[in-house]
Amino acid sequence: MNKIIKKDQFSEKVFCLEVEAPLIAHSCKAGQFIILRVDKHSERVPYTIAKADDEKGTLTLVVQEVGLSSTKLCNLNEGDYVQDIVGPLGNASEIKKFGTVVCAGGGIGIAAILPILTALHDAGNRVISVLAGRTKNLIIMEDDVRKESDEVIIMTDDGSYGEKGVVTAGVEKVIQSEHVDRILAIGPPVMMKFTSLLAKKYNIPNYVSLNTIMVDGTGMCGACRLTIGGKTKFVCIDGPEFDGDLVNWDEMFKRMGTFKNVERKEMEHYEEHVYPTPQPGQDVK
Ligand SMILES: Cc1cc2nc3c(=O)[nH]c(=O)nc-3n(C[C@H](O)[C@H](O)[C@H](O)COP(=O)(O)OP(=O)(O)OC[C@H]3O[C@@H](n4cnc5c(N)ncnc54)[C@H](O)[C@@H]3O)c2cc1C
Ligand code: FES
Numbered sequence: 001m002n003k004i005i006k007k008d009q010f011s012e013k014v015f016c017l018e019v020e021a022p023l024i025a026h027s028c029k030a031g032q033f034i035i036l037r038v039d040k041h042s043e044r045v046p047y048t049i050a051k052a053d054d055e056k057g058t059l060t061l062v063v064q065e066v067g068l069s070s071t072k073l074c075n076l077n078e079g080d081y082v083q084d085i086v087g088p089l090g091n092a093s094e095i096k097k098f099g100t101v102v103c104a105g106g107g108i109g110i111a112a113i114l115p116i117l118t119a120l121h122d123a124g125n126r127v128i129s130v131l132a133g134r135t136k137n138l139i140i141m142e143d144d145v146r147k148e149s150d151e152v153i154i155m156t157d158d159g160s161y162g163e164k165g166v167v168t169a170g171v172e173k174v175i176q177s178e179h180v181d182r183i184l185a186i187g188p189p190v191m192m193k194f195t196s197l198l199a200k201k202y203n204i205p206n207y208v209s210l211n212t213i214m215v216d217g218t219g220m221c222g223a224c225r226l227t228i229g230g231k232t233k234f235v236c237i238d239g240p241e242f243d244g245d246l247v248n249w250d251e252m253f254k255r256m257g258t259f260k261n262v263e264r265k266e267m268e269h270y271e272e273h274v275y276p277t278p279q280p281g282q283d284v285k
Contacts, residue, residue: 106187
């Protein structure tokens with residue numbers, strides 16, 4: 001079991017959890033993720049490692065409440081335990097000196113892109129971060145991103161913070177004002193698709209981090225398979241980062257909706273019979 005040692009609330013539905021996982025904290029690299037089970041009966045859910053502290057032996061996860069597992073996780077508090085954490089999983093992000101890299105983070109994707117932009121900055125790249133959200137309070141971890149970026153552009157759909165507009169408007173502004181060598185987009189699939197299409201229009205190499213449905217995270221179950229460049233790939237072992245130009249986005253959107261009805265039913269059941277917070281050794285039904 002892994003203990004939650006710190007919990008912060010970033011916005012109404014987004015929580016930041018620091019959990020003990022010393023072996024993973026010691027070996028993980030930017031871009032990798034873990035798979036977590038909240039309790040014995042929970043499904044296995046992937047979360048990106050937003051930060052890792054080798055000295056403290058902890059991982060920072062930023063979790064958005066969207067359904068049953070994430071709600072159960074966000075209902076836990078400091079001192080509580082999760083059942084288990086497996087990782088680090090997936091390939092680390094490719095880090096080298098590319099030149100100028102635009103890192104576009106949408107919503108919860110900001111947490112996922114933070115370790116990568118940090119590593120890119122450390123490798124000597126000029127990092128321009130474009131953070132986007134529907135409204136001001138959905139722009140998370142801004143101070144962390146500012147520390148590791150040469151420039152930060154903030155976009156909100158409603159104009160409540162930064163500039164009014166979607167992420168692609170911010171990215172295009174950068175492309176039109178200076179040479180860009182690479183674009184990395186992490187966020188909701190629709191945001192990654194349109195950022196990738198924009199990059200393609202300007203012939204800029206672009207990468208996205210895919211968040212397909214995952215089960216085992218080790219290449220055994222096939223749940224995360226997706227067509228990339230005409231070939232079947234497993235996001236958990238071949239990714240999660242892929243060349244955006246090669247992603248079959250229609251297939252990605254279709255697969256993301258596969259379990260929608262089951263997930264909604266499970267959530268309704270949970271809301272009717274709210275589970276108690278599990279304690280170490282306690283089995284929650
Ligand atoms: C590599 C990777 C990294 C991720 N990193 C983060 C992160 O840092 N923070 C964060 O909040 N979320 C992250 N996610 C998404 C997260 O794993 C889950 O999608 C989310 O917590 C939903 O679970 P749920 O049971 O609460 O919702 P559900 O009601 O079960 O599902 C809501 C939607 O979430 C997606 N989903 C559900 N289960 C999974 C699953 N096992 N794998 C992938 N997607 C699923 C589906 O699109 C589904 O329609 C990541 C996903 C992947 C694959
Ligand atoms: S999650 Fe099972 S093969 Fe990728």
